[in-house]
């Protein structure tokens with residue numbers, strides 16, 4: 001079978017380049033800057049283009065209420081649960097051109113390569129392009145896969161707001177995605193298996209000279225929003241002893257978060273404060289309110305919670321000492337996911353048969369696979385990315401590594417579809 005699977009590398013690379021042109025980012029000199037926020041002009045253009053590619057192949061296309069796109073190649077027994085693959089095409093501000101896109105266009109090319117090889121799959125093979133894997137617009141990642149797996153309440157989802165206070169309900173309807181979000185949920189037996197191809201977004205494969213990673217588990221992410229309220233006033237006239245500067249308190253809180261994440265001593269504990277909104281945001285005004293967003297992850301959710309407990313104790317101390325209000329709001333606290341031993345074994349078989357060195361590894365980034373794991377057996381394939389860089393314009397994966405990943409994906413899809 002493997003000999004007959006020929007990946008069309010020039011076409012795949014050219015499609016990745018085309019997708020990267022649907023961007024809201026200014027061009028840069030050190031790579032390809034991609035900004036593709038969910039339901040923006042560029043996101044909608046990318047979706048239309050992807051649907052055209054699918055139609056050219058004669059694949060069936062379905063779009064659900066939140067905009068997840070399903071591209072299906074019907075099997076000879078289409079009533080059986082399908083085998084699915086895919087990822088996302090949205091991109092955070094000023095990101096690169098490989099995150100997510102390799103799994104979507106690579107998944108499409110894997111299906112096309114299997115078709116060219118003459119395979120007639122028993123189970124249908126389906127490609128999914130998920131809506132808003134990135135949390136940029138609505139503050140929570142994996143919107144599409146959370147709704148598919150029933151992890152996110154549809155009413156809560158529709159009430160999510162972007163920075164202009166537009167709700168998901170309004171924005172998705174305006175973008176042409178109507179209907180109740182509850183209709184996006186799929187039952188646990190809907191898919192026979194799920195497998196996602198993605199760049200590693202870390203340095204290990206490249207550092208160890210290994211072309212392929214087989215993901216055995218995905219670390220557990222959580223998100224919190226802290227609002228610190230102090231006392232604003234004139235930057236010249238409000239005397240220092242009288243101040244309740246919200247940004248100074250926020251600065252201490254950020255450093256406390258870093259200290260407690262480091263204190264676990266575990267390389268798998270990571271915590272990031274990536275946004276900090278300062279009110280009123282004027283150079284000559286003492287900050288009265290600050291909103292911070294914390295992203296904290298660990299392979300061990302109990303250890304993640306112990307960091308949060310330590311952070312809360314420091315908040316208590318800060319409240320008293322700096323006389324500020326601090327409120328904490330939980331955005332999401334997800335469990336880790338384990339790959340299916342069966343799919344991992346199939347991947348190992350494929351690598352052994354094709355003499356491909358591989359490494360079993362943990363995914364520290366989250367992916368839609370984290371939520372697909374709630375309704376299907378899953379696994380992921382990682383390919384190396386230069387210097388481990390991701391979420392930056394200089395993100396890069398070689399054509400050879402990308403093609404190899406797609407070939408392994410295609411081989412495993414063929415095996416799963418024949419089960």
Ligand code: GLV
Pocket residue numbers: 133134141364365366367
């Ligand atoms: C996904 O983009 C993540 O932040 O892990």
Ligand code: MN
Pocket residue numbers: 092099134391
């Ligand atoms: Mn990403």
Ligand code: MN
Pocket residue numbers: 088099100133198367
């Ligand atoms: Mn991604």
